[in-house]
Amino acid sequence: MDKTQRQVNVYIYDNVNALDVSGISEAFHSAVIDGRHAYKMRYVSLNGQNVTSSCGLKLAADIALPEIANADDLLLPGGQGINHQLQQKDLIELINNWQTDRSQNRLISICSGALLLAEAGVLDGRVATTHWSRREYVQKYYRKVKWQIDKIYVADGNIYSSAGVTAGVDLALAIIKQDCGAEVALHVARELVVSIHRSGGQTQYSDILQSQYWVQNSLENLLDQLLACPAKNWTLEVMAAEVGMTSRTLSRKFNSQLKMSPISYVEKIRVKHAENLLGLGISMQKTAQQSGFGSLQRMRRGFERQIGITPAAYVEKFSQIYS
Secondary structure: OOOOOEEEEEEOOOOEOHHHHHHHHHHHHOOEEOOEEOEEEEEEEOOOOOEEOOOOOEEOOOEEHHHOOOOOEEEEOOEOOHHHHOOOHHHHHHHHHHHHHOOOOEEEEEHHHHHHHHHOOOOOOOEEOOOHHHHHHHHHHOOOOEEOOOOOEEEEOOEEEEOOOHHHHHHHHHHHHHHHOHHHHHHHHHHHOOOOOOOOOOOOOOHHHHHHHHOOHHHHHHHHHHHHOOOOOOOHHHHHHHOOOOHHHHHHHHHHHOOOOHHHHHHHHHHHHHHHHHHOOOOHHHHHHHOOOOOHHHHHHHHHHHHOOOHHHHHHHHHOOOO
């Protein structure tokens, strides 16, 4: 990236999701090179008036939509008000022209903001994602788009889309890494206290997250410990001792509540942890040790059982997407 700041226009509207706006904006704002912000943020509403987000937070606009000029990127967040925005012909026309007139500049959507891209026709024949709750809608009304709803973010040329909220931050980190390098992206991730890299290929709906909410109290503390210390020697006997159960009782509870054995659950957590380490660029050997597998052979078998590919294939397919 050169010394010139990249101009990012963020479109805001009534009932926009405030986190869709603030999350990715803070990530871009935190990217600094040689003491200078790498991105300049500008907030745009349809008529230049301030708007009210879906949670009631007031957002101030810098400029009206027709006045946009000399901007590198246009960012479209999602929210409850997106259906009304789909009816705004001036907005849809601008998005279509943005793609036509600025082929080197970016269109970025967060969450249901992808519907605006689809409505403008710029996603026809392209790969895109959006929030999982919009799956049936977009597949019904925008059939020319190659939807990959199971992904947290994807890029197709100069058009980027993400699943929403925290996935928008993941997408921002990938873009920052692409523009500014890994060191700047790492600084931003640390500043925001988030993982440096969740690859776009990871799924929106986490089965581990689901398990944390579904388990009963007897297993809740154990799951927290497993997530916090995946590298610990979690044998069936050690886990059973942590919750004061026999190994047979613990296995029965896991199978009843989580539909898997305790050992399988530990392996699932270790694979997720290893994915994040590989995304950070940690070596295979160190990842195997830090995630609790101990050896490359055990890690490879765990990856193949849990996600159907080897660690090397995971790195090739996902971790280098935006390198």
